[in-house]
Amino acid sequence: MSRMAYQYVVLRCVPRPDREEFLNVGVVLHCQAADFLDASWHVDADRLRALHAGIDVDQVCEALAFVDRVCRGDERAGEAARQPLGQRFGFLKAPRSTVLQPGPVHGGMSADPARQLEHLRERLVG
Structure with missing residues (x-):
């Protein structure tokens, strides 16, 4: 298999932008x-609530589900x-001022973008 270039962003939950604290919650990978x-x-x-006890975790999950829908073309x-x-x-x-924000764009090479996405999520999110 040949290796192909890909780009990815880490999705960060920023419960309180004024404190500039965030927790990595996802990865989006594109391989043209x-x-x-x-x-x-x-x-x-639990980790999100440690950053901000009042965070609406369901809202964060809904924002991530929206990202899934955009990826799938839903x-x-x-x-x-x-x-x-x-x-x-x-x-x-694209940068946003919401609770869910993308980090900088990174790139790499992979023969299997789906496997690379899971590897990145395990390594960068947990």
Whole structure:
């Protein structure tokens, strides 16, 4: 198998932007050569509550489910989900002022983008 270039962003939950604290909760990976865009996430509610006791964990999970829907092209995600994969990734990696924020874009090479996504989620999120 040949290795293909990919890009990814780590999704961060920022419960209180004024404190600039965050917890990694997911990863979005795009590989143009494999026509691949997907997200993988895990929310540790106890760790989030340690950052901010009043955080709405369900809201964080809903935001992450929206990311999943954009990746899959699910019509419930609106206009973003109807775009080509590269534009969907662009939408997901754009800076936001919400509780769920993407980190910087990183890249790499992989023969299996789906396996690489799970590896990154395990390593960077837990």
